[in-house]
Amino acid sequence: MSMKWWTGNLYKRSAAVMIAAAVLMTSGCSLLPDEPEEEVLPSIAPPQISKKPEYEVTTATLETKVQVIGKMISQQEETLYFTLDGMRLKELNIKAGDQVKSGQTIGVLDVELMQKDLRNQKLAFRREETAMKEALQMKDEMDPIEFEEKSIAFEEKKQALNDLEEQISRSVLTSPFSGTVVTLNVQKGDLIKAYDPIAVIADTSLMVPAAKLTKDDQAKISAGMPVVVDINNAGQFKGTVKALPVTTSDSSGGGGGGGQPTRERPEDFMIIEVKNLPKTISRGTPLSINVITKRKENVVVIPPSTLRTIGSRTYVQVVDAEGKREVDVEVGQQTATQVEIISGLTPGQKVVGK
Helix, strand or coil: CHHHHHHHHHHHHHHHHHHHHHHHHHHHHHHCCCCCCCCCCCCCCCCCCCCCCEEECEEEEEEEEEEEEEEEEECCEEEECCCCCCEEEEEECCCCCCEECCCCEEEEECCHHHHHHHHHHHHHHHHHHHHHHHHHHCHHHCCHHHHHHHHHHHHHHHHHHHHHHHHHHCCEEECCCCEEEEEECCCCCCEECCCCCCEEEECHHHEEEEECCCHHHHHHCCCCCEEEEEECCCEEEEEEEEECCCCCCCCCCCCCCCCCCCCCCHHHCEEEEECCCCCCCCCCCEEEEEEEEEEEEEEEEECHHHCEEECCEEEEEEEECCEEEEEECEEEEECCCCEEEEECCCCCCEEECC
Protein backbone atom coordinates (compact mmCIF):
# COMPACT_ATOMS: atom_id res chain seq x y z
CA MET A 1 0.00 0.00 0.00
CA SER A 2 2.87 2.25 0.78
CA MET A 3 4.27 1.53 -2.66
CA LYS A 4 1.00 2.48 -4.28
CA TRP A 5 0.87 5.70 -2.33
CA TRP A 6 4.43 6.58 -3.24
CA THR A 7 3.77 5.89 -6.89
CA GLY A 8 0.67 8.04 -6.86
CA ASN A 9 2.44 10.86 -5.16
CA LEU A 10 5.30 10.60 -7.64
CA TYR A 11 2.87 10.84 -10.48
CA LYS A 12 1.26 13.94 -8.96
CA ARG A 13 4.64 15.58 -8.36
CA SER A 14 5.78 14.93 -11.92
CA ALA A 15 2.62 16.45 -13.32
CA ALA A 16 3.03 19.52 -11.09
CA VAL A 17 6.65 19.96 -12.20
CA MET A 18 5.62 19.77 -15.85
CA ILE A 19 2.85 22.32 -15.37
CA ALA A 20 5.20 24.65 -13.47
CA ALA A 21 7.82 24.34 -16.21
CA ALA A 22 5.24 25.14 -18.86
CA VAL A 23 4.06 28.18 -16.88
CA LEU A 24 7.67 29.28 -16.39
CA MET A 25 8.44 29.00 -20.08
CA THR A 26 5.30 30.93 -20.95
CA SER A 27 5.97 33.71 -18.46
CA GLY A 28 9.66 33.83 -19.44
CA CYS A 29 8.79 34.55 -23.05
CA SER A 30 6.53 37.41 -22.01
CA LEU A 31 9.39 39.04 -20.10
CA LEU A 32 11.70 39.24 -23.16
CA PRO A 33 11.66 42.55 -25.22
CA ASP A 34 9.58 42.59 -28.42
CA GLU A 35 11.54 42.22 -31.61
CA PRO A 36 11.36 45.41 -33.85
CA GLU A 37 9.14 45.16 -36.87
CA GLU A 38 10.90 45.28 -40.22
CA GLU A 39 10.57 48.77 -41.90
CA VAL A 40 8.73 48.77 -45.18
CA LEU A 41 10.69 50.93 -47.66
CA PRO A 42 8.79 52.68 -50.46
CA SER A 43 9.62 51.61 -53.96
CA ILE A 44 11.86 54.10 -55.84
CA ALA A 45 10.83 54.75 -59.39
CA PRO A 46 13.73 55.43 -61.78
CA PRO A 47 13.90 59.10 -62.98
CA GLN A 48 12.21 59.77 -66.27
CA ILE A 49 14.21 61.66 -68.89
CA SER A 50 12.12 64.66 -70.00
CA LYS A 51 11.17 64.64 -73.62
CA LYS A 52 12.50 67.58 -75.61
CA PRO A 53 9.87 69.75 -77.30
CA GLU A 54 9.11 69.22 -80.96
CA TYR A 55 8.09 71.94 -83.42
CA GLU A 56 6.56 71.80 -86.85
CA VAL A 57 8.33 73.46 -89.75
CA THR A 58 5.96 76.14 -91.11
CA THR A 59 5.84 79.07 -93.51
CA ALA A 60 5.31 82.70 -92.51
CA THR A 61 5.83 86.32 -93.44
CA LEU A 62 9.10 87.37 -91.85
CA GLU A 63 9.70 90.99 -90.85
CA THR A 64 12.77 92.64 -89.35
CA LYS A 65 11.83 95.83 -87.51
CA VAL A 66 13.43 98.79 -85.82
CA GLN A 67 11.24 100.01 -82.96
CA VAL A 68 11.60 103.53 -81.59
CA ILE A 69 9.59 105.73 -79.24
CA GLY A 70 8.44 109.09 -80.55
CA LYS A 71 5.76 111.75 -80.34
CA MET A 72 3.54 113.96 -82.45
CA ILE A 73 5.26 117.13 -83.66
CA SER A 74 4.47 119.85 -86.15
CA GLN A 75 6.44 119.96 -89.39
CA GLN A 76 6.58 123.71 -88.90
CA GLU A 77 7.49 124.73 -85.40
CA GLU A 78 10.16 126.98 -83.99
CA THR A 79 11.63 127.82 -80.62
CA LEU A 80 11.80 131.57 -80.09
CA TYR A 81 14.53 133.29 -78.05
CA PHE A 82 16.18 136.67 -77.53
CA THR A 83 19.83 137.19 -78.46
CA LEU A 84 20.31 140.03 -75.96
CA ASP A 85 21.57 138.98 -72.54
CA GLY A 86 20.75 140.22 -69.04
CA MET A 87 17.62 142.22 -69.87
CA ARG A 88 14.24 142.19 -68.13
CA LEU A 89 11.15 141.11 -70.05
CA LYS A 90 9.19 144.35 -70.18
CA GLU A 91 6.23 143.11 -72.25
CA LEU A 92 4.76 139.65 -72.84
CA ASN A 93 1.90 139.63 -75.32
CA ILE A 94 1.05 135.91 -75.48
CA LYS A 95 0.01 133.01 -73.29
CA ALA A 96 0.12 129.25 -73.90
CA GLY A 97 -2.51 128.14 -76.43
CA ASP A 98 -2.83 131.53 -78.14
CA GLN A 99 -3.11 131.76 -81.91
CA VAL A 100 -0.53 134.19 -83.33
CA LYS A 101 -0.03 135.77 -86.74
CA SER A 102 3.19 136.02 -88.70
CA GLY A 103 5.10 139.10 -87.52
CA GLN A 104 3.04 139.51 -84.34
CA THR A 105 5.02 140.83 -81.35
CA ILE A 106 5.65 138.12 -78.77
CA GLY A 107 7.60 140.10 -76.18
CA VAL A 108 9.75 143.19 -75.63
CA LEU A 109 12.85 143.60 -73.45
CA ASP A 110 13.50 146.63 -71.26
CA VAL A 111 16.22 148.52 -73.19
CA GLU A 112 15.47 152.02 -71.89
CA LEU A 113 19.11 152.66 -70.94
CA MET A 114 20.27 151.57 -74.38
CA GLN A 115 17.72 153.85 -76.01
CA LYS A 116 18.92 156.81 -73.90
CA ASP A 117 22.49 156.00 -74.87
CA LEU A 118 21.43 155.87 -78.53
CA ARG A 119 19.87 159.34 -78.33
CA ASN A 120 23.06 160.77 -76.81
CA GLN A 121 25.22 159.08 -79.41
CA LYS A 122 23.07 160.43 -82.24
CA LEU A 123 23.50 163.99 -80.91
CA ALA A 124 27.23 163.50 -80.61
CA PHE A 125 27.40 162.04 -84.09
CA ARG A 126 25.76 165.12 -85.57
CA ARG A 127 28.78 167.09 -84.36
CA GLU A 128 31.06 164.45 -85.86
CA GLU A 129 29.28 164.82 -89.19
CA THR A 130 29.78 168.62 -89.13
CA ALA A 131 33.47 168.16 -88.32
CA MET A 132 33.86 165.64 -91.13
CA LYS A 133 32.26 167.98 -93.65
CA GLU A 134 34.76 170.65 -92.68
CA ALA A 135 37.61 168.16 -93.01
CA LEU A 136 36.45 167.28 -96.51
CA GLN A 137 36.47 170.93 -97.50
CA MET A 138 40.04 171.27 -96.18
CA LYS A 139 41.25 167.92 -97.47
CA ASP A 140 43.73 169.42 -99.94
CA GLU A 141 45.32 171.51 -97.18
CA MET A 142 45.53 168.64 -94.65
CA ASP A 143 48.20 166.04 -94.19
CA PRO A 144 46.95 162.86 -95.97
CA ILE A 145 47.65 160.72 -92.89
CA GLU A 146 45.78 163.12 -90.60
CA PHE A 147 42.78 163.14 -92.94
CA GLU A 148 42.77 159.33 -93.12
CA GLU A 149 42.79 159.07 -89.34
CA LYS A 150 39.84 161.50 -89.10
CA SER A 151 37.95 159.45 -91.71
CA ILE A 152 38.58 156.19 -89.85
CA ALA A 153 37.47 157.67 -86.53
CA PHE A 154 34.30 159.01 -88.15
CA GLU A 155 33.46 155.60 -89.66
CA GLU A 156 34.07 153.86 -86.32
CA LYS A 157 31.62 156.15 -84.56
CA LYS A 158 29.09 155.69 -87.33
CA GLN A 159 29.44 151.92 -87.06
CA ALA A 160 29.06 152.03 -83.27
CA LEU A 161 25.82 153.96 -83.72
CA ASN A 162 24.52 151.39 -86.22
CA ASP A 163 25.50 148.53 -83.90
CA LEU A 164 23.58 150.07 -81.00
CA GLU A 165 20.50 150.55 -83.17
CA GLU A 166 20.74 146.90 -84.27
CA GLN A 167 21.02 145.74 -80.65
CA ILE A 168 17.94 147.71 -79.67
CA SER A 169 16.02 146.21 -82.59
CA ARG A 170 16.73 142.75 -81.15
CA SER A 171 14.79 143.66 -78.01
CA VAL A 172 11.53 142.91 -79.86
CA LEU A 173 10.61 139.25 -80.47
CA THR A 174 8.08 138.45 -83.22
CA SER A 175 6.43 135.29 -84.52
CA PRO A 176 8.10 133.95 -87.68
CA PHE A 177 4.82 132.43 -88.98
CA SER A 178 1.19 131.99 -88.05
CA GLY A 179 0.57 129.23 -85.56
CA THR A 180 -0.17 128.25 -81.97
CA VAL A 181 1.84 128.98 -78.82
CA VAL A 182 2.40 125.38 -77.69
CA THR A 183 5.02 126.19 -75.04
CA LEU A 184 5.69 129.30 -72.97
CA ASN A 185 8.67 129.33 -70.60
CA VAL A 186 8.74 132.89 -69.18
CA GLN A 187 6.59 135.54 -67.56
CA LYS A 188 6.65 139.31 -67.56
CA GLY A 189 9.53 140.76 -65.52
CA ASP A 190 11.85 137.73 -65.86
CA LEU A 191 15.56 138.26 -66.34
CA ILE A 192 16.30 136.92 -69.82
CA LYS A 193 19.42 135.07 -70.85
CA ALA A 194 20.52 135.09 -74.47
CA TYR A 195 19.28 132.08 -76.45
CA ASP A 196 17.18 130.67 -73.58
CA PRO A 197 13.85 129.34 -74.97
CA ILE A 198 11.03 131.86 -74.59
CA ALA A 199 8.22 130.07 -76.43
CA VAL A 200 7.53 127.43 -79.08
CA ILE A 201 5.26 128.36 -81.98
CA ALA A 202 3.84 125.51 -84.07
CA ASP A 203 1.48 125.12 -87.00
CA THR A 204 -0.82 122.49 -85.52
CA SER A 205 -2.37 121.75 -88.92
CA LEU A 206 0.88 120.04 -89.95
CA MET A 207 1.08 117.34 -87.26
CA VAL A 208 3.15 114.22 -87.99
CA PRO A 209 4.50 111.23 -86.03
CA ALA A 210 8.22 111.64 -85.41
CA ALA A 211 11.08 110.15 -83.43
CA LYS A 212 14.73 110.75 -82.69
CA LEU A 213 17.15 108.03 -83.81
CA THR A 214 20.42 106.66 -82.53
CA LYS A 215 23.26 106.38 -85.03
CA ASP A 216 22.85 102.59 -85.17
CA ASP A 217 19.10 102.81 -85.86
CA GLN A 218 19.52 105.54 -88.47
CA ALA A 219 22.05 103.39 -90.33
CA LYS A 220 19.36 100.69 -90.75
CA ILE A 221 16.57 102.99 -91.96
CA SER A 222 16.05 104.77 -95.26
CA ALA A 223 13.29 107.00 -96.66
CA GLY A 224 10.31 105.13 -98.10
CA MET A 225 10.42 102.14 -95.75
CA PRO A 226 7.00 100.96 -94.51
CA VAL A 227 6.03 101.86 -90.97
CA VAL A 228 3.38 100.96 -88.39
CA VAL A 229 2.66 103.75 -85.90
CA ASP A 230 0.95 102.93 -82.60
CA ILE A 231 -0.51 106.12 -81.10
CA ASN A 232 -1.79 106.13 -77.53
CA ASN A 233 -5.60 105.94 -77.35
CA ALA A 234 -5.90 106.29 -81.14
CA GLY A 235 -4.84 102.94 -82.61
CA GLN A 236 -2.39 101.76 -85.24
CA PHE A 237 -1.70 103.48 -88.56
CA LYS A 238 0.35 102.45 -91.57
CA GLY A 239 2.72 104.89 -93.20
CA THR A 240 6.20 105.38 -94.64
CA VAL A 241 9.43 107.07 -93.61
CA LYS A 242 9.24 110.55 -95.14
CA ALA A 243 12.52 112.06 -93.94
CA LEU A 244 15.47 111.18 -91.73
CA PRO A 245 17.13 113.49 -89.18
CA VAL A 246 19.57 116.03 -90.58
CA THR A 247 23.05 115.16 -89.36
CA THR A 248 25.02 118.23 -88.30
CA SER A 249 28.11 118.89 -86.23
CA ASP A 250 26.07 121.24 -84.00
CA SER A 251 24.44 119.00 -81.42
CA SER A 252 22.81 121.95 -79.61
CA GLY A 253 20.18 122.47 -82.29
CA GLY A 254 21.51 125.77 -83.61
CA GLY A 255 22.07 129.25 -82.23
CA GLY A 256 23.96 130.48 -79.22
CA GLY A 257 27.19 129.31 -77.69
CA GLY A 258 28.32 126.54 -75.41
CA GLY A 259 26.18 125.67 -72.41
CA GLN A 260 22.87 126.83 -73.85
CA PRO A 261 19.77 124.61 -73.53
CA THR A 262 19.11 122.13 -76.33
CA ARG A 263 16.21 123.10 -78.57
CA GLU A 264 14.30 120.58 -80.64
CA ARG A 265 13.73 121.20 -84.33
CA PRO A 266 11.73 119.14 -86.85
CA GLU A 267 15.05 118.51 -88.61
CA ASP A 268 16.24 116.55 -85.55
CA PHE A 269 13.51 113.89 -86.02
CA MET A 270 12.65 111.05 -88.35
CA ILE A 271 9.38 112.17 -89.95
CA ILE A 272 6.64 109.62 -90.74
CA GLU A 273 4.01 110.19 -93.40
CA VAL A 274 0.63 108.79 -92.37
CA LYS A 275 -2.69 109.42 -94.07
CA ASN A 276 -6.02 109.93 -92.31
CA LEU A 277 -4.67 110.70 -88.85
CA PRO A 278 -7.40 111.79 -86.42
CA LYS A 279 -7.47 115.55 -86.02
CA THR A 280 -7.92 115.14 -82.28
CA ILE A 281 -4.31 114.01 -81.80
CA SER A 282 -2.40 116.83 -80.16
CA ARG A 283 1.22 117.85 -80.33
CA GLY A 284 3.39 115.88 -77.91
CA THR A 285 1.17 112.75 -77.87
CA PRO A 286 3.50 109.76 -77.22
CA LEU A 287 3.66 106.94 -79.74
CA SER A 288 5.79 104.01 -80.89
CA ILE A 289 7.06 103.48 -84.43
CA ASN A 290 7.94 100.14 -86.01
CA VAL A 291 10.01 100.60 -89.16
CA ILE A 292 9.98 97.44 -91.30
CA THR A 293 13.53 97.29 -92.65
CA LYS A 294 13.19 93.85 -94.28
CA ARG A 295 10.13 91.78 -95.24
CA LYS A 296 9.82 88.33 -96.85
CA GLU A 297 6.60 86.44 -97.52
CA ASN A 298 5.94 82.69 -97.52
CA VAL A 299 9.34 81.68 -96.16
CA VAL A 300 10.14 78.42 -94.34
CA VAL A 301 10.65 79.14 -90.63
CA ILE A 302 11.54 77.36 -87.39
CA PRO A 303 11.92 78.56 -83.78
CA PRO A 304 15.45 79.75 -82.86
CA SER A 305 15.61 77.14 -80.07
CA THR A 306 15.73 74.32 -82.62
CA LEU A 307 18.86 75.60 -84.37
CA ARG A 308 22.18 73.98 -83.48
CA THR A 309 25.75 74.89 -84.39
CA ILE A 310 29.10 73.16 -84.12
CA GLY A 311 31.93 75.23 -85.47
CA SER A 312 30.90 76.37 -88.94
CA ARG A 313 28.17 73.75 -89.17
CA THR A 314 24.52 74.70 -88.69
CA TYR A 315 21.99 71.89 -88.34
CA VAL A 316 18.73 70.72 -86.75
CA GLN A 317 17.42 67.44 -85.39
CA VAL A 318 14.54 66.13 -87.48
CA VAL A 319 12.19 63.59 -85.92
CA ASP A 320 10.06 61.22 -88.00
CA ALA A 321 8.78 57.63 -87.94
CA GLU A 322 12.35 56.31 -88.10
CA GLY A 323 13.55 58.39 -85.15
CA LYS A 324 15.85 61.39 -84.91
CA ARG A 325 18.46 62.44 -87.44
CA GLU A 326 20.62 65.48 -88.01
CA VAL A 327 20.03 67.67 -91.06
CA ASP A 328 22.28 70.54 -92.17
CA VAL A 329 20.42 73.77 -92.97
CA GLU A 330 21.12 77.14 -94.56
CA VAL A 331 19.85 80.07 -92.50
CA GLY A 332 18.53 83.38 -93.85
CA GLN A 333 16.71 86.22 -92.12
CA GLN A 334 16.27 85.96 -88.35
CA THR A 335 13.99 87.62 -85.80
CA ALA A 336 13.56 87.15 -82.07
CA THR A 337 10.96 84.39 -82.60
CA GLN A 338 11.63 82.91 -86.05
CA VAL A 339 14.53 81.80 -88.25
CA GLU A 340 14.29 81.56 -92.03
CA ILE A 341 15.49 78.26 -93.50
CA ILE A 342 16.69 78.72 -97.08
CA SER A 343 17.47 75.03 -97.65
CA GLY A 344 17.41 71.76 -95.73
CA LEU A 345 13.81 71.62 -94.48
CA THR A 346 10.30 71.57 -95.91
CA PRO A 347 7.02 72.61 -94.27
CA GLY A 348 5.36 69.85 -92.28
CA GLN A 349 8.54 68.29 -90.91
CA LYS A 350 9.16 68.27 -87.18
CA VAL A 351 12.33 69.50 -85.50
CA VAL A 352 13.52 69.02 -81.94
CA GLY A 353 14.10 71.90 -79.55
CA LYS A 354 16.89 72.12 -77.00
